Amino acid sequence: MTARPPRRIATVAVLVADYGTAIRWYRDCLRLDLLEDVPLGGGKRWVVMGTPDGGARILLAKAEGPAQLARIGDQTGGRVFLFLETDDFDRDHAAMRAAGVAFLEEPRREAYGTVAVFEDLCGNRWDLIEPRSSF
Template sequence: MLKKLAHVTLYVRDCEEALCFYTEKLGFEKRMDSRMDNGSRWLTIGLPDQELEIVLHDPTHWHSEEVAEQMLAQVGKNPMWVWETDDFYATYETFRQKGVTFLGEPRDVMYGTEAVFTDLYGNQYLLLQAVSFA
């Protein structure tokens, strides 16, 4: 029986630049950062008070050249993730001031307020403050 989702992997071209983007612009914290003898790096980030970890994975040193090239071809093509916030406009303005690119203006929809933003590789994320239907 499945217990929980523990890690999701995000392919990156450069672990250090990805770490800087996610920690400095979006407020993630570094969780694990281990370097192996072969040059590979196990690097994870997460949101404070959330167990789920995102693996920032540069496949260059982990896999054969052919497999690494296939994985690197997927950089920027991640499915959209939805990130919830309790204060949409404060989060939106903080992200904009830190240079995060939004693909449009915030909009009110039946389930809340949303806007799509991108990371440094072009992956799209939805910032959402959901309304309560209770």
């Protein structure tokens, strides 16, 4: 049994307009699993997407009020926000494009690996990356 580290970044919140639409997009386009969907009352839910391997997870947080609604898709001022690592860039790039993911550039080879920027359904920017020292 592997010991769990004493601390880790486990979950990142992403503002979304609608739970159902966001769940479908992250499931169908990024092939993430719905790990948790717990009603919290008042229309709120604890909705977590991720991979079954125990890596970082995404909490889909439904935006409330004008300030949060204005931040959907712009939580980092237009910079890349999240990084989706893969062990096969070409496979996942092709699958994501076929699923309708909007890539903002052609794949490029960098010193750290193969990468391309894409946007999620809300407009947040991500890197799809196959690190040079792949898995």
